[in-house]
Amino acid sequence: MLANFNFMVIFEYLPLFLSGLKSTFLISLVTLVLALITGIIACSMRISGIKTLQYPAIAYIEIMRSTPLLIQIYFLYFGLPSLGIVVPEIQTGIIALMLNSGAYIAEILRAGIKSVDQGQIEAGLSSGLNYVQRMRFIILPQALGVTVPPLLGQAIVMVKDTALLSLISVAELTRSGQTMTSERFMPAEAFLTVAFFYMCIYFCLKYLADWSQRKLIFREVY
Amino acid sequence: MTTFYFGRLVEMFPFFLSGLWMTTKVAFISLIVCTLIGFVLGMLRANDTFFFKHLIGVYVALARGTPFVVQIFIVFFIFPEWGLQLEPFPAALLAMAIMGSAFICEIVAGGIASIPKGQWEAAASSGLTKVQQLRFVIIPQALKVILPPLVGQYVLLIKDTSVVSVIGVMDLTRVGWVTVMRIPEGLMVFALVGLLYFAISYPLILLSNYLERKMAR
Amino acid sequence: GTTLEDIVKRGELRVAVQSGAPPYAFIDKTGNPAGSMVDFTQGMADGMGVKLKIMSYDWDGLLPALLSGKADILAADMTPTLKRALKVTFTDPWIYVQACIFTKTGASYQTLEDVNKAGVKVGVLLGSTGEGIAKKYLPNATIKSYKGGGRAVVSALLSGHIDAGVNDDLAVLTVLPDYPPNSIRLLDKRLGHGKDPLAFAMRPESVNLWQWANLYFKTIRANGTYDKNIAYWMKGIEWKKDH
Amino acid sequence: MIEFKGVNKWFDKLHVLNQIELKVQKGEVLVVCGPSGSGKSTLIRCINKLEPIQQGEIVVNGMSVHDSATNLTKLRTEIGFVFQQFYLYPHMTALQNITLAPVNVKKIAKAEAEKIGREKLDRVGLAEKADAYPAQLSGGQQQRVAIARGLAMSPEIMLFDEPTSALDPEMIGEVLDVMVSLASEGITMCVVTHEMGFAKKVADRVLFMDEGKIIETGKPADFFDHPQTERAADFISKILSH
Amino acid sequence: MIEFKGVNKWFDKLHVLNQIELKVQKGEVLVVCGPSGSGKSTLIRCINKLEPIQQGEIVVNGMSVHDSATNLTKLRTEIGFVFQQFYLYPHMTALQNITLAPVNVKKIAKAEAEKIGREKLDRVGLAEKADAYPAQLSGGQQQRVAIARGLAMSPEIMLFDEPTSALDPEMIGEVLDVMVSLASEGITMCVVTHEMGFAKKVADRVLFMDEGKIIETGKPADFFDHPQTERAADFISKILSH
Numbered sequence A: 001m002l003a004n005f006n007f008m009v010i011f012e013y014l015p016l017f018l019s020g021l022k023s024t025f026l027i028s029l030v031t032l033v034l035a036l037i038t039g040i041i042a043c044s045m046r047i048s049g050i051k052t053l054q055y056p057a058i059a060y061i062e063i064m065r066s067t068p069l070l071i072q073i074y075f076l077y078f079g080l081p082s083l084g085i086v087v088p089e090i091q092t093g094i095i096a097l098m099l100n101s102g103a104y105i106a107e108i109l110r111a112g113i114k115s116v117d118q119g120q121i122e123a124g125l126s127s128g129l130n131y132v133q134r135m136r137f138i139i140l141p142q143a144l145g146v147t148v149p150p151l152l153g154q155a156i157v158m159v160k161d162t163a164l165l166s167l168i169s170v171a172e173l174t175r176s177g178q179t180m181t182s183e184r185f186m187p188a189e190a191f192l193t194v195a196f197f198y199m200c201i202y203f204c205l206k207y208l209a210d211w212s213q214r215k216l217i218f219r220e221v222y
Numbered sequence B: 001m002t003t004f005y006f007g008r009l010v011e012m013f014p015f016f017l018s019g020l021w022m023t024t025k026v027a028f029i030s031l032i033v034c035t036l037i038g039f040v041l042g043m044l045r046a047n048d049t050f051f052f053k054h055l056i057g058v059y060v061a062l063a064r065g066t067p068f069v070v071q072i073f074i075v076f077f078i079f080p081e082w083g084l085q086l087e088p089f090p091a092a093l094l095a096m097a098i099m100g101s102a103f104i105c106e107i108v109a110g111g112i113a114s115i116p117k118g119q120w121e122a123a124a125s126s127g128l129t130k131v132q133q134l135r136f137v138i139i140p141q142a143l144k145v146i147l148p149p150l151v152g153q154y155v156l157l158i159k160d161t162s163v164v165s166v167i168g169v170m171d172l173t174r175v176g177w178v179t180v181m182r183i184p185e186g187l188m189v190f191a192l193v194g195l196l197y198f199a200i201s202y203p204l205i206l207l208s209n210y211l212e213r214k215m216a217r
Numbered sequence C: 001g002t003t004l005e006d007i008v009k010r011g012e013l014r015v016a017v018q019s020g021a022p023p024y025a026f027i028d029k030t031g032n033p034a035g036s037m038v039d040f041t042q043g044m045a046d047g048m049g050v051k052l053k054i055m056s057y058d059w060d061g062l063l064p065a066l067l068s069g070k071a072d073i074l075a076a077d078m079t080p081t082l083k084r085a086l087k088v089t090f091t092d093p094w095i096y097v098q099a100c101i102f103t104k105t106g107a108s109y110q111t112l113e114d115v116n117k118a119g120v121k122v123g124v125l126l127g128s129t130g131e132g133i134a135k136k137y138l139p140n141a142t143i144k145s146y147k148g149g150g151r152a153v154v155s156a157l158l159s160g161h162i163d164a165g166v167n168d169d170l171a172v173l174t175v176l177p178d179y180p181p182n183s184i185r186l187l188d189k190r191l192g193h194g195k196d197p198l199a200f201a202m203r204p205e206s207v208n209l210w211q212w213a214n215l216y217f218k219t220i221r222a223n224g225t226y227d228k229n230i231a232y233w234m235k236g237i238e239w240k241k242d243h
Numbered sequence D, E: 001m002i003e004f005k006g007v008n009k010w011f012d013k014l015h016v017l018n019q020i021e022l023k024v025q026k027g028e029v030l031v032v033c034g035p036s037g038s039g040k041s042t043l044i045r046c047i048n049k050l051e052p053i054q055q056g057e058i059v060v061n062g063m064s065v066h067d068s069a070t071n072l073t074k075l076r077t078e079i080g081f082v083f084q085q086f087y088l089y090p091h092m093t094a095l096q097n098i099t100l101a102p103v104n105v106k107k108i109a110k111a112e113a114e115k116i117g118r119e120k121l122d123r124v125g126l127a128e129k130a131d132a133y134p135a136q137l138s139g140g141q142q143q144r145v146a147i148a149r150g151l152a153m154s155p156e157i158m159l160f161d162e163p164t165s166a167l168d169p170e171m172i173g174e175v176l177d178v179m180v181s182l183a184s185e186g187i188t189m190c191v192v193t194h195e196m197g198f199a200k201k202v203a204d205r206v207l208f209m210d211e212g213k214i215i216e217t218g219k220p221a222d223f224f225d226h227p228q229t230e231r232a233a234d235f236i237s238k239i240l241s242h
């Protein structure tokens, strides 16, 4: 398969790969935003201290974390229609990814909030700031700083997870590779090209994550 | 209709159990292998040697940067080009080992890095060699930091085993997929599959949470 | 040695099939592979005097399995296209199938023209003959390709993800009994000019195996084994009782 | 001004505050000392309700601290608190640290708050560091900003919990200087510290705690030279011996 | 015994050790002081090669420290090092902390090593704490265990980097007492500290550093009462003022 690796075919299919890359990118972006919102809501519920909000949030987070994404995708894909909700595959996929990533993001945010020094919260208390003010001025700005690197880490995981949407006929990067394979029977070319594009996304995000990490440490020490 | 399918699902339950057994087997063996390799790589990576640091860095980037489904294809279908012809089961284990040890390597390296430099220096000052420093002083302490995320990573790896179904390993996910082909009641089938995964993963999540709380003290 | 020599020496014929694609190949009640492809290749193995090993993959895995040498023969409902033949060698077609359009029973579509409209979503199997035909005859519709065998498209239709499906009629007819009675309807007119061939594939260098396989099909056509296979798997649904 | 009436507090089974009776007058400077773990921090943290108590009452400026009807915000704006570890907000400049509470709690206009903030910074000798982030300041400077932050609400009471014990020796002096000048201005101060020089110079009274109890209180001169109890004598000899 | 010959060291562009010339005789007790960041820690860390140097040579007991041919293990077994933060191994008991190196480096039999370990613990007044984990000990006790650990290899030289500055005031005394008794036994000691009482009592020589240079050295009495340089005078006044 490698001995006669055919670059020409890759160029022929480049437009297909690029359109796949574009949809992977867009799906990831949309999902990331939605997952952030989901995560923020789940996290607020979880740390609210109100049992009726807390328990559903915990159940949601634990279920998402302990079943494979692939199963969640299938479940929604087959499950939503049985409930009479018919949404296109791409939306089904985005919902599944959003719910899955949202659970992880909720945990990342919670860790970030816990990481803020108890002493700072006491300092805020001592000067008479109320809960909302402490959250807004002291905890969140610092927690967000701490959570940016792990959030980008989760984004890396999520981008790779979009590959699974190919299984429910969403046209994205991995699906481009599959299409090329089935039309031209060149799996090595197809999958290595797909891997290459994923690596590109990975390095961009990784660079961002490292950069934000350094930024963060820099601020602490300096 | 649903009860009709339910009956057939019950009929197929032993098939599900065999899938569960396969998933457990793949997970268990690969977790042990990943842990061993991951620890060795992590210790090398925590070292200052330029060569190891960067070599392992490249390996980790490749393993983390591409979807596992692509990796497993490469192991199963492209490695034969280089003379490594494997059956689906060992290929699944190998792919899991490559991917998993990269993640565990990062966790181990992170754990080692979290130990104050003073501990290395105290150990060095009393004349212990590098290996002795790691073995007696650093690793026992780093384990506290490593263990909770390690168990968390185990959960992720167990879930990743669902991808080995693409090379024909009859694991839980593939059993689910094959069943859906026979019983077109996806909701029920995947609820059952999800439940079985939950049964393996959730105890580990609880363990991870417990360790995290315990180690924090 | 040649592929055929290797097989004999090894004592095992390795065949890649697509799992979950009845009646061609699928996993039966007992968890064992079954289907028309399995029976044909069992006959081949018997003819060679070796054991048969069925390896089942998703669609994506089939070709890599063949090219990487994991399998000797790729036996699936695969159409020999000219592009594909650049990479692999196909046997003579062993059957011709015809693509059809199917929809939910209650749907209003009656003719090809009803389906060939903007906004109509048509499901096909990734890489199948149906995919090519649908693109050619239904240029105005939105084509969505699925993986995982004929049922994937029927399931998508029933759960409302698509409005119609295109697949070979055999594959559609054989899965219908698994769904609620009368929920699916085939449009009367078949697509395509002639019937579309299906063929087994081999690596290009397996020349002797390729000739052997063609000879095998000639032989079983002559002695009636072929017709029995087709009658049992393709013409009726009796096999469902046994599997 | 500050009054403890039969206050008891437990951490689980640990009796950290044992039947505390104490009055601190307006303008008084009280130094609290005692061995590690004796409950000094807990004592002063109760004054602005950073800790709950299980028995007794604490009254500050007529407000019963642990009464849920008390306006906690009002109470806390009347009390400034300075921590051992400074606890400046690392993502805000010195000036922002100081103006945060005046603007958001007292609802003072931002410009006005900044003017006050700069005055307070000037007061602790750091006028030129208004725009520096905590990480750009030395320990002594950070602690002085923390004091300025405590002063920004013009509190009547300032509480200090070992304000110099996380500092390098050369920086201790600059922080103590600021505190000495505060004492001379008539602010009520409760200071947990082992700096005997400071205690001798400005304290009106020294309070010695051990195992959650107030063992001894007295004027600094009396206390250091003629401790009444053996435990205090032992403690004083330890911290003065080296 | 310890000799610095024209030693220079940089951290990137920061010149932390600037042309250091220094001889410490066998049995001498040297106290190093100076402002924060002046290079005191770096100076003594170079002695057992915890830091590399870029120029010059350090010779300890005839071994050239930074020569790669030198047997580092042998060098380090002849030198005990005590850190400001103790750095006890938290997962080992006091005795295990002490016996780790004798057993694994000197290959002394475990029973024998434990006997020696208990002697050293007794030496620092902690005979009964052999089986306690660091977390169960007070700061002062931890530091004394750290000293015992340093002594376990029977080194000829002991280096101390601010051994008391992370301690509560009451505990400083107990650690200094141990160090005083060590000094009287003739062990060569280099001690970075700001404890002037200790320096006056046992130091043979005080060395004052600033910005990587040795500014002044002298007998403690001379140094504290009549510093030669303005910088030293300024520094002394700061640490003695409060």
Ligand SMILES: Nc1ncnc2c1ncn2[C@@H]1O[C@H](COP(=O)(O)OP(=O)(O)OP(=O)(O)O)[C@@H](O)[C@H]1O
Pocket: D011, D012, D014, D016, D034, D035, D036, D037, D038, D039, D040, D041, D042, D043
């Ligand atoms: N949140 C808490 N939960 C449980 N125990 C606590 C808590 N805070 C303090 N303690 C315990 O209460 C006792 C008194 O603590 P406190 O901090 O008031 O002592 P301190 O006199 O300030 O000591 P130090 O000089 O070390 O600061 C100690 O034994 C401490 O371990």
Ligand SMILES: Nc1ncnc2c1ncn2[C@@H]1O[C@H](COP(=O)(O)OP(=O)(O)OP(=O)(O)O)[C@@H](O)[C@H]1O
Pocket: E011, E014, E016, E034, E035, E036, E037, E038, E039, E040, E041, E042, E043
């Ligand atoms: N590993 C390092 N990398 C870069 N700079 C360093 C490093 N270690 C120390 N420095 C810098 O070298 C200078 C001297 O440090 P050193 O720790 O020797 O000072 P010190 O006199 O011990 O100070 P202190 O009293 O605060 O312990 C400081 O400016 C410090 O920031």
Ligand SMILES: [Mg+2]
Pocket: D040, D041, D042, D161, D162
């Ligand atoms: Mg305290």
Ligand SMILES: [Mg+2]
Pocket: E040, E041, E042, E161, E162
């Ligand atoms: Mg130092």
